[in-house]
Amino acid sequence: MSDAFHAAPHNLEAEQALLGAILFDNEAFNRIGDRLKAHHFYDPVHGRIFAVCSDLIGRGKLADGLTLREWFQREGGLQEIGGAGYLLVLMENAARLTTQARDYADLVYDLALRRELIRIGGEITGLAATPPEDMDAQGQIEEAERKLFTLAESGTGARGFSAFNVALTRSIETAAAAYESGGGVSGLATGFRDIDKKIAGLHKSDLVILAGRPAMGKTALATNIAFNVANARLNAQNKVLAEGEKPEGGIVAFFSLEMSAEQLATRLLSDFSQVESYKIRSGEINAQQYEQLIDASARLQALPLHIDDTGGISISHLMARARRLQRTHGLDLIVVDYLQLVTASSRRSEGRVQEVSEITQSLKALAKDLDATCGNPAPSNRMRTS
DSSP states (O other): OOHHHHTOOOOHHHHHHHHHHHHHOTHHHHHSOSOOOGGGOSSHHHHHHHHHHHHHHHTTOOOSHHHHHHHHHHHSOTTTTTHHHHHHHHHHTOOSSHHHHHHHHHHHHHHHHHHHHHHHHHHHHHHHHSOOTTOOHHHHHHHHHHHHHHHHHTTTSOOOOOOHHHHHHHHHHHHHHHHHHSSSOOSBOOSOHHHHHHHOSBOTTOEEEEEEOTTSSHHHHHHHHHHHHHHHHHHHTTSOOOTTOOOSSOOEEEEESSSOHHHHHHHHHHHHHTOOHHHHHHTOOOHHHHHHHHHHHHHHTTOOEEEEOOTTOBHHHHHHHHHHHHHHTOOSEEEEEOGGGSBOSOSSOOOHHHHHHHHHHHHHHHHHHHTOEEEEEEEOOGGGOO
């Protein structure tokens, strides 16, 4: 075994104290949350005991020293876990307070993540040393990124039940935001009055599809909405907020699968400076227009709009990059232009309709996980235009 394995971070005393607390009072199990699993324990014996406790408590049965002894005697493995005497040792070392049990559970979980991080680090090193023939360096980086973000997200996706009073409070807060705005906009304002009036802004966890026939302006609309949301946040940065007041606008991620980042920036610069984009590209501008461009460029330097122009990006990489941006800068709005250009994660082909369905479901889950809005231009079916 490697030195890294021998030095794998763990705390057997914390594992014993946690298991003892559960055996002493099963309510401790309900209070530690549902992210801790049997495989998070360093000692396999502890993991097996935790799994049995989880099974018994989940079926409404008592999990203590006696019931576990009976279970292992019936199913086998009592001697492997150290016999009935070890169950007594666990109860003697139990954390006496439920709050302590939660702390120990957090410690066990954190140490498990660190061990997994060591394992992934070894895999990344091995992959770099002997890569598959069809994987270049960039592919290795993306695979490493995927593994790390999967680890970072583990245990955060399952939030479990919310008490109705908690959900009700959030609903009242949304209504209050709409009332206090004076314009009935409780979400992110799109900057288009008629749209905001109809939908009350863009709301967190929503997946919004901007459908339309080709050349109807879907990308232009999505781009303008993204700019308006980001610009509203930029304008709010120097504003002194009252207690409890949230800044307007938001931080935007724009996945541009058709246009390059430069093309998108040119379009936004043209709109903001009131200088036609073809003149910017061709250089057919006068001194005044040049000054307008310089002023607009300086004003937009700090715009919280992040552009990823990777062509044919897969949904898994898109999700990983959105999560990274959310961690490093925050994230309120995700724009994908456009939906049909995103590729599915699975390499086996099950038809493009099935792939688009997978991508759409993944984007909805992403919006919900990140508590952000996801807006996506998409072409409508030509045969069903009315």
